[in-house]
Amino acid sequence: MASTITATTATVKITETLNLNNKDRGSSVTASIASIGELVREIKTVGTGGNTVMQFGTKGAGIMSSSDVKYIRITNLDDTNYVDITCSDHITAGSSGHLFTIKLTAGQTFMLAGCAFNAEDDGDADNMLASGDTIANISAKADTASVDLELFIMSA
Protein backbone atom coordinates (compact mmCIF):
# COMPACT_ATOMS: atom_id res chain seq x y z
CA MET A 1 0.00 0.00 0.00
CA ALA A 2 1.26 3.45 -0.87
CA SER A 3 -0.04 6.63 0.67
CA THR A 4 -2.08 8.88 -1.56
CA ILE A 5 -1.86 11.79 0.86
CA THR A 6 0.35 14.66 -0.25
CA ALA A 7 1.78 16.44 2.77
CA THR A 8 1.10 20.17 2.76
CA THR A 9 1.69 23.38 4.70
CA ALA A 10 -0.86 24.35 7.32
CA THR A 11 -1.32 27.87 8.60
CA VAL A 12 -2.43 28.75 12.10
CA LYS A 13 -3.61 32.27 12.78
CA ILE A 14 -4.34 33.62 16.24
CA THR A 15 -6.23 36.90 16.37
CA GLU A 16 -6.94 38.83 19.55
CA THR A 17 -9.50 41.60 19.13
CA LEU A 18 -9.83 44.18 21.90
CA ASN A 19 -10.90 47.79 21.87
CA LEU A 20 -10.41 49.81 25.04
CA ASN A 21 -11.69 53.39 25.06
CA ASN A 22 -11.84 53.46 21.26
CA LYS A 23 -8.26 52.32 20.86
CA ASP A 24 -7.29 49.06 19.18
CA ARG A 25 -5.33 46.90 21.65
CA GLY A 26 -5.51 43.67 19.67
CA SER A 27 -2.79 41.58 18.10
CA SER A 28 -2.37 38.81 15.58
CA VAL A 29 0.16 36.16 14.70
CA THR A 30 0.34 33.58 11.92
CA ALA A 31 2.49 30.46 11.73
CA SER A 32 3.12 28.27 8.70
CA ILE A 33 3.69 24.62 9.58
CA ALA A 34 5.23 22.62 6.75
CA SER A 35 4.90 18.95 5.79
CA ILE A 36 1.64 18.12 7.54
CA GLY A 37 0.45 14.69 6.43
CA GLU A 38 -1.64 13.58 9.41
CA LEU A 39 -4.15 15.25 11.64
CA VAL A 40 -6.64 14.52 14.38
CA ARG A 41 -9.79 16.64 14.55
CA GLU A 42 -12.07 15.36 17.27
CA ILE A 43 -14.74 16.47 19.68
CA LYS A 44 -14.70 14.39 22.83
CA THR A 45 -16.80 14.34 25.99
CA VAL A 46 -14.76 14.24 29.19
CA GLY A 47 -16.22 13.08 32.49
CA THR A 48 -15.55 14.12 36.05
CA GLY A 49 -13.72 10.83 36.55
CA GLY A 50 -11.19 11.77 33.90
CA ASN A 51 -10.46 10.46 30.41
CA THR A 52 -7.40 10.01 28.26
CA VAL A 53 -7.86 12.24 25.24
CA MET A 54 -4.70 11.52 23.24
CA GLN A 55 -1.66 9.28 23.35
CA PHE A 56 1.72 9.61 21.69
CA GLY A 57 4.01 6.70 20.97
CA THR A 58 3.95 3.92 18.40
CA LYS A 59 1.28 4.87 15.88
CA GLY A 60 -2.10 3.26 16.34
CA ALA A 61 -5.74 4.08 16.98
CA GLY A 62 -5.72 7.28 18.98
CA ILE A 63 -1.94 7.21 19.12
CA MET A 64 0.28 9.60 17.16
CA SER A 65 4.04 9.56 16.79
CA SER A 66 5.37 12.02 19.34
CA SER A 67 8.38 12.99 17.24
CA ASP A 68 6.14 13.93 14.29
CA VAL A 69 3.69 16.16 16.17
CA LYS A 70 3.93 19.82 15.20
CA TYR A 71 0.81 21.40 16.68
CA ILE A 72 -1.62 20.62 19.50
CA ARG A 73 -4.76 22.59 20.30
CA ILE A 74 -7.20 21.59 23.04
CA THR A 75 -10.25 23.81 23.42
CA ASN A 76 -12.82 23.56 26.20
CA LEU A 77 -16.16 23.83 24.40
CA ASP A 78 -18.16 24.14 27.61
CA ASP A 79 -19.75 27.53 28.31
CA THR A 80 -19.59 27.26 32.10
CA ASN A 81 -17.27 24.69 33.63
CA TYR A 82 -13.53 24.28 33.61
CA VAL A 83 -11.53 21.14 32.89
CA ASP A 84 -8.09 20.06 34.13
CA ILE A 85 -5.67 19.02 31.39
CA THR A 86 -2.73 16.78 32.33
CA CYS A 87 0.31 16.11 30.15
CA SER A 88 2.51 13.22 31.27
CA ASP A 89 5.36 11.08 30.02
CA HIS A 90 3.60 7.76 30.57
CA ILE A 91 1.33 6.53 27.81
CA THR A 92 -1.25 5.22 30.25
CA ALA A 93 -2.40 6.98 33.37
CA GLY A 94 -0.09 6.07 36.21
CA SER A 95 3.62 5.70 36.83
CA SER A 96 4.39 9.06 35.29
CA GLY A 97 7.91 10.34 35.78
CA HIS A 98 7.05 13.89 34.81
CA LEU A 99 3.68 15.53 34.49
CA PHE A 100 1.94 18.86 34.72
CA THR A 101 -1.68 19.93 34.91
CA ILE A 102 -3.30 23.18 33.86
CA LYS A 103 -6.80 24.54 34.44
CA LEU A 104 -8.69 25.26 31.22
CA THR A 105 -11.66 27.52 31.83
CA ALA A 106 -14.82 27.57 29.71
CA GLY A 107 -14.18 28.38 26.06
CA GLN A 108 -10.42 28.62 26.47
CA THR A 109 -7.63 26.95 24.52
CA PHE A 110 -4.43 25.21 25.54
CA MET A 111 -1.90 25.23 22.69
CA LEU A 112 1.44 23.45 22.34
CA ALA A 113 3.97 23.29 19.53
CA GLY A 114 4.88 19.63 20.03
CA CYS A 115 5.52 16.94 22.62
CA ALA A 116 8.88 18.06 24.08
CA PHE A 117 8.43 19.02 27.72
CA ASN A 118 9.62 18.53 31.25
CA ALA A 119 8.12 18.97 34.70
CA GLU A 120 9.71 19.07 38.12
CA ASP A 121 8.75 19.83 41.68
CA ASP A 122 12.21 20.59 42.96
CA GLY A 123 12.75 24.01 41.46
CA ASP A 124 15.12 23.35 38.56
CA ALA A 125 13.79 26.09 36.28
CA ASP A 126 16.41 26.55 33.56
CA ASN A 127 17.40 24.36 30.63
CA MET A 128 14.93 21.70 31.64
CA LEU A 129 14.50 20.44 28.12
CA ALA A 130 18.14 19.34 28.01
CA SER A 131 17.22 16.45 30.25
CA GLY A 132 13.71 16.57 29.05
CA ASP A 133 10.95 14.26 28.26
CA THR A 134 8.18 13.63 25.77
CA ILE A 135 4.47 13.92 26.31
CA ALA A 136 3.03 10.43 25.92
CA ASN A 137 -0.43 11.00 27.33
CA ILE A 138 -2.84 13.91 27.54
CA SER A 139 -5.77 13.34 29.86
CA ALA A 140 -8.61 15.55 30.99
CA LYS A 141 -10.82 15.65 34.04
CA ALA A 142 -14.00 17.68 34.11
CA ASP A 143 -14.84 19.60 37.25
CA THR A 144 -18.54 20.04 37.97
CA ALA A 145 -20.03 18.11 35.09
CA SER A 146 -18.92 16.54 31.83
CA VAL A 147 -17.53 18.94 29.23
CA ASP A 148 -16.80 18.67 25.54
CA LEU A 149 -13.27 19.24 24.25
CA GLU A 150 -12.09 19.91 20.74
CA LEU A 151 -8.75 18.34 19.82
CA PHE A 152 -6.88 19.55 16.78
CA ILE A 153 -3.47 17.95 16.35
CA MET A 154 -1.25 18.07 13.27
CA SER A 155 1.81 15.92 12.55
CA ALA A 156 4.18 15.09 9.74
Next chain:
Amino acid sequence: MATTITASTATVTITENITLNNVDRGSKATVSLASINEVFNDIKSVATGGTELVKFTGAFSTSGAGTLTGANVKYIRITNLDDTNYVEVTASDVTPNDVFAVKLDAGKSFTLGSTSFDAATSGTALTPDQTITLIKGVANTSAVDVEIYCLMS
Protein backbone atom coordinates in the same frame (compact mmCIF):
# COMPACT_ATOMS: atom_id res chain seq x y z
CA MET B 1 -7.90 59.18 40.90
CA ALA B 2 -10.65 57.33 39.06
CA THR B 3 -10.06 55.05 36.12
CA THR B 4 -11.14 56.26 32.71
CA ILE B 5 -10.89 52.79 31.18
CA THR B 6 -14.18 51.11 30.30
CA ALA B 7 -13.85 47.33 30.44
CA SER B 8 -14.61 45.60 27.19
CA THR B 9 -15.09 42.12 25.73
CA ALA B 10 -12.07 40.67 23.94
CA THR B 11 -12.36 38.03 21.26
CA VAL B 12 -9.68 35.42 20.60
CA THR B 13 -9.96 33.49 17.35
CA ILE B 14 -7.71 30.59 16.37
CA THR B 15 -7.96 29.50 12.75
CA GLU B 16 -6.25 26.43 11.32
CA ASN B 17 -6.17 26.23 7.53
CA ILE B 18 -5.10 22.98 5.91
CA THR B 19 -6.18 21.22 2.73
CA LEU B 20 -5.11 17.61 2.23
CA ASN B 21 -5.76 16.14 -1.21
CA ASN B 22 -8.27 18.90 -2.00
CA VAL B 23 -10.30 18.28 1.16
CA ASP B 24 -10.59 21.09 3.70
CA ARG B 25 -9.41 19.77 7.06
CA GLY B 26 -9.19 23.10 8.90
CA SER B 27 -10.93 24.25 12.02
CA LYS B 28 -11.61 27.37 14.06
CA ALA B 29 -12.13 28.22 17.71
CA THR B 30 -13.41 31.52 19.08
CA VAL B 31 -13.83 32.66 22.65
CA SER B 32 -15.24 35.90 24.04
CA LEU B 33 -13.61 37.17 27.21
CA ALA B 34 -15.77 39.64 29.11
CA SER B 35 -14.72 42.53 31.35
CA ILE B 36 -11.19 42.98 30.05
CA ASN B 37 -9.67 46.22 31.30
CA GLU B 38 -5.94 45.46 31.30
CA VAL B 39 -3.72 44.26 28.49
CA PHE B 40 -0.02 43.37 28.48
CA ASN B 41 1.66 43.16 25.08
CA ASP B 42 5.42 42.99 24.92
CA ILE B 43 8.09 41.94 22.44
CA LYS B 44 11.18 40.84 24.29
CA SER B 45 14.57 39.46 23.31
CA VAL B 46 15.34 36.20 25.10
CA ALA B 47 18.94 35.23 25.81
CA THR B 48 20.47 31.78 25.87
CA GLY B 49 21.08 32.32 29.56
CA GLY B 50 17.38 32.89 30.15
CA THR B 51 15.16 35.96 30.33
CA GLU B 52 12.11 36.61 32.49
CA LEU B 53 9.07 37.31 30.30
CA VAL B 54 6.23 38.11 32.70
CA LYS B 55 5.44 37.72 36.39
CA PHE B 56 2.18 37.14 38.20
CA THR B 57 1.27 37.93 41.77
CA GLY B 58 -1.56 36.76 43.97
CA ALA B 59 -2.85 40.17 44.95
CA PHE B 60 -3.54 43.39 43.09
CA SER B 61 -1.73 45.31 45.84
CA THR B 62 1.56 43.63 44.96
CA SER B 63 1.28 43.92 41.19
CA GLY B 64 3.73 46.21 39.52
CA ALA B 65 5.94 46.79 36.48
CA GLY B 66 5.85 43.58 34.46
CA THR B 67 3.91 41.86 37.24
CA LEU B 68 0.25 41.06 36.63
CA THR B 69 -2.46 40.00 39.07
CA GLY B 70 -2.66 36.26 38.52
CA ALA B 71 -6.26 35.82 39.60
CA ASN B 72 -7.39 38.36 36.99
CA VAL B 73 -5.58 36.74 34.06
CA LYS B 74 -7.96 35.45 31.39
CA TYR B 75 -5.56 34.70 28.53
CA ILE B 76 -1.83 34.22 27.97
CA ARG B 77 -0.08 33.84 24.63
CA ILE B 78 3.66 33.40 24.18
CA THR B 79 4.84 33.36 20.55
CA ASN B 80 8.35 32.62 19.32
CA LEU B 81 9.00 35.28 16.67
CA ASP B 82 12.26 33.69 15.51
CA ASP B 83 12.28 32.09 12.05
CA THR B 84 14.85 29.40 12.88
CA ASN B 85 15.55 28.59 16.51
CA TYR B 86 13.36 27.25 19.26
CA VAL B 87 12.95 28.67 22.74
CA GLU B 88 12.27 26.84 25.98
CA VAL B 89 9.35 28.37 27.88
CA THR B 90 9.07 27.59 31.58
CA ALA B 91 6.21 28.34 33.95
CA SER B 92 6.84 28.13 37.67
CA ASP B 93 5.45 29.05 41.03
CA VAL B 94 7.02 31.12 43.72
CA THR B 95 10.27 29.47 44.86
CA PRO B 96 10.32 28.08 42.16
CA ASN B 97 9.07 24.82 43.45
CA ASP B 98 6.77 23.42 40.79
CA VAL B 99 7.79 24.10 37.22
CA PHE B 100 7.12 22.81 33.73
CA ALA B 101 8.82 23.56 30.44
CA VAL B 102 7.68 23.29 26.84
CA LYS B 103 9.61 23.61 23.60
CA LEU B 104 8.39 26.40 21.36
CA ASP B 105 9.60 26.00 17.80
CA ALA B 106 10.19 28.94 15.47
CA GLY B 107 7.00 30.87 14.76
CA LYS B 108 4.80 28.84 17.09
CA SER B 109 2.65 29.83 20.06
CA PHE B 110 1.87 28.55 23.54
CA THR B 111 -1.43 29.60 25.11
CA LEU B 112 -3.07 29.28 28.51
CA GLY B 113 -6.43 30.41 29.87
CA SER B 114 -5.36 30.99 33.47
CA THR B 115 -2.37 30.83 35.80
CA SER B 116 -3.60 27.74 37.67
CA PHE B 117 -1.29 24.73 37.35
CA ASP B 118 0.69 22.04 39.12
CA ALA B 119 3.74 19.94 38.21
CA ALA B 120 5.32 16.84 39.70
CA THR B 121 7.58 13.89 39.10
CA SER B 122 5.04 11.24 40.01
CA GLY B 123 1.32 10.67 40.04
CA THR B 124 -1.48 10.22 37.55
CA ALA B 125 -3.30 13.55 37.56
CA LEU B 126 -2.72 16.64 39.61
CA THR B 127 -4.97 19.34 40.99
CA PRO B 128 -3.98 22.68 39.49
CA ASP B 129 -3.91 24.41 42.85
CA GLN B 130 -0.65 26.28 42.34
CA THR B 131 -0.30 29.65 40.63
CA ILE B 132 2.19 30.48 37.93
CA THR B 133 4.22 33.41 39.23
CA LEU B 134 6.89 33.50 36.52
CA ILE B 135 7.09 32.68 32.83
CA LYS B 136 10.62 32.61 31.56
CA GLY B 137 12.26 31.98 28.21
CA VAL B 138 15.59 30.28 27.53
CA ALA B 139 16.84 30.61 23.96
CA ASN B 140 18.60 27.65 22.44
CA THR B 141 21.19 28.44 19.78
CA SER B 142 21.08 32.22 19.93
CA ALA B 143 18.84 34.96 21.23
CA VAL B 144 15.27 34.99 19.92
CA ASP B 145 12.42 37.48 20.09
CA VAL B 146 9.15 36.45 21.68
CA GLU B 147 5.78 38.16 21.90
CA ILE B 148 3.87 38.08 25.16
CA TYR B 149 0.16 38.94 25.07
CA CYS B 150 -1.96 38.76 28.23
CA LEU B 151 -5.53 39.87 28.90
CA MET B 152 -6.81 40.65 32.40
CA SER B 153 -10.10 41.71 33.99
